[in-house]
Amino acid sequence: MKGLVWMGAAGVAVLGCVVFSGGVQAAETVKIGSFLSVTGPASFLGEPEKKTLERYVERLNTDGGIGGRKVELVVYDDGGAPDKAATFAKRLIQNDGVDILVGGTTTGTSMAAIKVVELAGVPFISLAGGIDIVEPVKKWVFKTPHTDRMAAEKVFADMKTRGISKIALVSEDSGFGKSGHDQSLKVAANHGIEIVADEVYSPKDPDVTAQLTKARNAPGVQAVFNFGFGQGPAIVTKNYKQLGIALPLYQSHGVASKEFIRLAGAAADGVRLPAAGLVVAGQLPATDPQKPVVTAFKADYEAAFKTEVSTFAGHAYDGLQLAAAAISRAGGTDKARVRDELEKTSGYVGTGGMVTMSATDHMGLSPAAFHMVEIRNGDWVLSD
Amino acid sequence: MFAEFLQYLFSGLTSGAIYALAGLGFAIIYNSSHVINFAQGEFIMIGGMATATMVAAGLPLPLAAVLAVVATMAVGVALEKFAVEPARGADVTAIVIITIGASIFLRGAAQVLWDKEFHALPAFSGDTPLRLAGATLMPQSLWVVGAAVVVIALLWWFFNRTLFGKAMLATSHNRLAAQLMGIPVRSVLVVAFALSAMLGAVGGIVVTPITFTNYEAGIMLGLKGFSAAVLGGLGSGAGAIVGGLLVGVAEALASGYLSSAYKDAIAFVIILFVLFFMPSGLFGKKGTDRV
Numbered sequence: 264m265k266g267l268v269w270m271g272a273a274g275v276a277v278l279g280c281v282v283f284s285g286g287v288q289a290a291e292t293v294k295i296g297s298f299l300s301v302t303g304p305a306s307f308l309g310e311p312e313k314k315t316l317e318r319y320v321e322r323l324n325t326d327g328g329i330g331g332r333k334v335e336l337v338v339y340d341d342g343g344a345p346d347k348a349a350t351f352a353k354r355l356i357q358n359d360g361v362d363i364l365v366g367g368t369t370t371g372t373s374m375a376a377i378k379v380v381e382l383a384g385v386p387f388i389s390l391a392g393g394i395d396i397v398e399p400v401k402k403w404v405f406k407t408p409h410t411d412r413m414a415a416e417k418v419f420a421d422m423k424t425r426g427i428s429k430i431a432l433v434s435e436d437s438g439f440g441k442s443g444h445d446q447s448l449k450v451a452a453n454h455g456i457e458i459v460a461d462e463v464y465s466p467k468d469p470d471v472t473a474q475l476t477k478a479r480n481a482p483g484v485q486a487v488f489n490f491g492f493g494q495g496p497a498i499v500t501k502n503y504k505q506l507g508i509a510l511p512l513y514q515s516h517g518v519a520s521k522e523f524i525r526l527a528g529a530a531a532d533g534v535r536l537p538a539a540g541l542v543v544a545g546q547l548p549a550t551d552p553q554k555p556v557v558t559a560f561k562a563d564y565e566a567a568f569k570t571e572v573s574t575f576a577g578h579a580y581d582g583l584q585l586a587a588a589a590i591s592r593a594g595g596t597d598k599a600r601v602r603d604e605l606e607k608t609s610g611y612v613g614t615g616g617m618v619t620m621s622a623t624d625h626m627g628l629s630p631a632a633f634h635m636v637e638i639r640n641g642d643w644v645l646s647d
Numbered sequence: 648m649f650a651e652f653l654q655y656l657f658s659g660l661t662s663g664a665i666y667a668l669a670g671l672g673f674a675i676i677y678n679s680s681h682v683i684n685f686a687q688g689e690f691i692m693i694g695g696m697a698t699a700t701m702v703a704a705g706l707p708l709p710l711a712a713v714l715a716v717v718a719t720m721a722v723g724v725a726l727e728k729f730a731v732e733p734a735r736g737a738d739v740t741a742i743v744i745i746t747i748g749a750s751i752f753l754r755g756a757a758q759v760l761w762d763k764e765f766h767a768l769p770a771f772s773g774d775t776p777l778r779l780a781g782a783t784l785m786p787q788s789l790w791v792v793g794a795a796v797v798v799i800a801l802l803w804w805f806f807n808r809t810l811f812g813k814a815m816l817a818t819s820h821n822r823l824a825a826q827l828m829g830i831p832v833r834s835v836l837v838v839a840f841a842l843s844a845m846l847g848a849v850g851g852i853v854v855t856p857i858t859f860t861n862y863e864a865g866i867m868l869g870l871k872g873f874s875a876a877v878l879g880g881l882g883s884g885a886g887a888i889v890g891g892l893l894v895g896v897a898e899a900l901a902s903g904y905l906s907s908a909y910k911d912a913i914a915f916v917i918i919l920f921v922l923f924f925m926p927s928g929l930f931g932k933k934g935t936d937r938v
Contacts, residue, residue, distance in 0.1 A: 304863070307763040436908070463908045467867035469665050469858040472783075473658040473899040474907045476651055494765050494859045505776045505783050506654070526767050526859055529774070 292335040293328070293596055295320065295586060296361030298351040298376065299390075300368035303343030309368040311576035312390055313338055314568060316365065319583050329590050337361060341372050348372035352379040352387075362596035363589075365582040367391050368575075370438065377404055386589075386602045388582040390575070393442055397625040405605055405625045407581040407615055408574075409539065409632055411439070411490070412446040414516045417537040417633040418488060419447075419454035421647070427485040427511070431460035431478035433471070433499060435491030440466075443490030443515055459484050466495050472502045479508050486510050492517035497526035504530035511535065516633065521571050524641050531641070537633040538643065541577045541614040546645045547634075552612050560614055577614030584613060650781025655903035656896060657784040661857065663895020664791040668850040669872025670879065670887035671798055672843045677882045678806075679815045679839035681739055685746045686726060688869020689753040690847025693719045695860035696757060698852045699766035708771070716848040722753070723844025727837050750865065757862040770856040787856045794853045795891075798846060799884045805842075815839065878918050880931025889929060894918070 297316055300309035320336040328334055337359045339351040348367065355361045356379065363386045367373030370393030377396070380387040380403050389396050389406040396406050422430065434444035444461075451458055460481035462474040478487055487510055489499045496518045503512050512534050514523075519538035524531050540547060544557040560580055564572040585608055592607075593600040608627060611618040616632025635647040672687040694715050701711035730749050734742055771790050776783040806812040818825040818835045826832045850868075851860065858864070872887075875894055879886025894914050901913040921929065 302758075306758075310763065462902070464902075465911060467858075467864075468662070469854070470658050470661040470899075472661075473655045473903045476654045476658075477903055477907070480651065494861070497765075497859065498857075504774075505785055507776075507783065522764060526765055528767075 292333045293590060294335050294337065294359065294361040294363075295583070296352075296355030296359055296364045297336065297338045297366035298341045298348050298355065298364075298372065299338060299366050300343040300372060301338075301340040303341075305343045305369045308573075308575040309340070309343075311568075311573045312366075312368060312579035313340075315564070315576040315579040316583055318567060319580060323583075323587060329587050330594065334587075338366075341368075343369060343372065345371045345375035349375040349379055352376035353383075356380070356383045356385050361385070362598065363586050363601060364388065365390070365579070365586050367396075370396060370442070373406070377401060380404065385598055386586075386605055388586055388605070390578040390582055392439070394446065400623060400625050403602055405585070405620065407578045407585065407613070407618075407626070409516065409615060409628055410446070410626070411443040411515065412450060413628065413630055413633060414537045415443065415447040415490075416450050416454065417630055417635060418513050418515070418535075419451060419456045420630070421535065421537075421635045422456060422486060422513070423454055425511070428455055429457050429459045429483045429485050430513075431462065431481050431484045431487045432458050433462045433464070433474055433478055433487060433489045435466050435489075435495045436463050437466045437492065437495075439492045439517055440490050440495075443517070447488065447490065464491075464495065464499070466491070466493060468495070468498070470502065471495075471499055472506055475499070475502055475506055475508065479506065479510070484510065486513060488513040488515075490515045490517070494526060497523055497531075500527040500534060501530045516574075519574060519636075524638060529641075531638045534638045535646070536636060536638075538636045539574050539577065539615055539632065540634060541572060541574055543634055543636055543643045543645055546636075546643060553614075553616065556612050557614050574614070581611075581613035581615050581618070585611060585618070651903070653780055653782035655899045657782055657788070658903075659896030659899030660792070660892065661785070661788040661895070662898060663892035664788060664795055665850075665854050665858065665868070665891070666871040666875040666894050667888040667891025668791060668795045668798070668854065669847075669868040670875030670891050671795065671802070671872075671884060672846045672850065673873060673876040674882050674884050674887050675802070675843045675846065676839050677876075679819045680742075680836055681819065682731075682742045682746065683873070683881070684840075684843060685743065685869060685873075686750040686753060686865075687843060687847055687872065688865030688867075689750045689757075690719055690723060690844045690865075691851040691854070691868045691872075692757060692860060692862065692865035693722055693753065694848025694851030695768070695855035695864065696761055696766060696851075696862070697848075699768050699855060699860060700761060702768060703766070708768075712852050715852060716845055719844045719848035719851075720841045723840040723842075723847075724837055726844075727840035731836065731840070732833075750869070754862055754865065761862060763862065765859045765861045766855070767859050768852070768855040771853075785857070787853070790853050791857070794849060795888055798849065799888060802884050811838070874914075874918055878921055878928055880928025883928070883930040886928055886930030 299313050301313050320334050323334045341348040365388045367389040370391040373389040373391040387404050392408045394410040434440040460478045464471045514536040516537050519542045540553040541557045544561045547554045561572045589601050589604040592604045608620045616628045618627040620627035636643045637646045676684040697715035698711045770787040772786040814830045815835050818832050875891035876887045879890030898910045898914045901910040
């Protein structure tokens, strides 16, 4: 008898505990952690990412949160330093107790954080381009942006359709340019492209006519492909015009912003490059499934921040939406279930393209996510 | 073949003239205080950024340029008054470190005051390249070379023909003796900073149509300018110009005939080689009478 009472009391206590914790669970916030390079050399990527995360977390909350739970965002600025990124990832997981990480502006900072998140078992959606982040596939790591390999493949495919097979590669001596250079060399042969000249310049070189002269004089060269970022490609484009080189000039997705056209001016006319749907939102055909998403995001971003929308802001937007959708499908913030749901993401239409992930693909974008554009009269013209 | 060589030469000339102009700024402050001002690159950046923003706002280029020069000089004077002068008693090394700190501060301030984007200026004489024997050169490169030549002529005149210029030289040779002769030694350093700020701003304005500018532009220009100044002989105006052109042409020829991947290394090897045999640079003189 006495035993039964005790058991009953224990049962009530356990039940009470379950009910109580359930009550807390409903009121508890969903914690999204982020480490971004808001200052430092990659600040022009990190700053729009931070603004976007803040704006859309607020939007999530005014719309009722995720599954009725409010969302809390914790952001740290790693200044572009990988060691700081790793420290902040650790702090976010251990001290702030975040449920998911959306961040990592550069490939360097993302790679540094991967060790931490893999060990702790927290889902992490990176916002950086490097293919190394998701290849080989890491259990807890996903990413939103396109890779440089996709850009190179898109460019090579376009060259092929135009009958170009021998090209000069002019790349920037920076992380982005080097990675683009290596990926281009890796996939060129698959597309029947032969690289007959391989030239390099420093990101801050004031003049690259020497490299371009050498590229032009390479035997049999039919086109020039420049992989770079920031002012470098604008200087390449201006020097190209100065030398009067008649061969087609291809740029990478690194220059897919109006800033490039503004800097290179009239010299940018005729340059071809792969660009994400967000960049050419206005030109997309009405039938494109991305059209409503990118036009809405572009309009909202530009009205809120009074600057041109950047693809980096789009990466952050996509990361946040993927995270929110996965948590909502998982019915809570259980990390393993959220991870599984992330991996099952299928047919999500974001600013970067259509995302369908799998156990072997933690990015989920197809080459169709890039559009080939040509610059004409200072504006983008879709050409595929 | 010759056209190719000429193009490499022109490429080097464009870069070299930019390095030379950046290098000249180091010479003035070194001459009057034996301090190497590592915020020199930031003067160049401020000149370029201020002009680009004012032109974008609709001001005519000459007016924007003058205002930008005045603004940069004000920054130079403020730097001397609030950062260098309070450390009067400190040795030269400490002051050099102060200027490194100042350069980081100025970059941060520029990032807040302006933004993180690149800014451009239209070329002064259009974008039609000059053609010569199959090679091309942009007219803006000639503006840079011209500005460097005019600046060095003015500097020569100032230091050799005006009383204040001579007073500045005297102060650098022997501060105590100059003070005893009635030279206002305190204002000498202020003027030196104002002058080098002016020089930096002029450089920034003529260089921006070629290289563009952003808050970080001063780092590269400062570094390459410093290399040019050291190669030519610290404190020598002509040395800075020759040094800058030499670095630029070496880089261009290296990327043309050897490998573009190693061009920076080749330029630095040349600098090390020269300094090994001529420790005070090509035009640097031992002793005290510089410029």
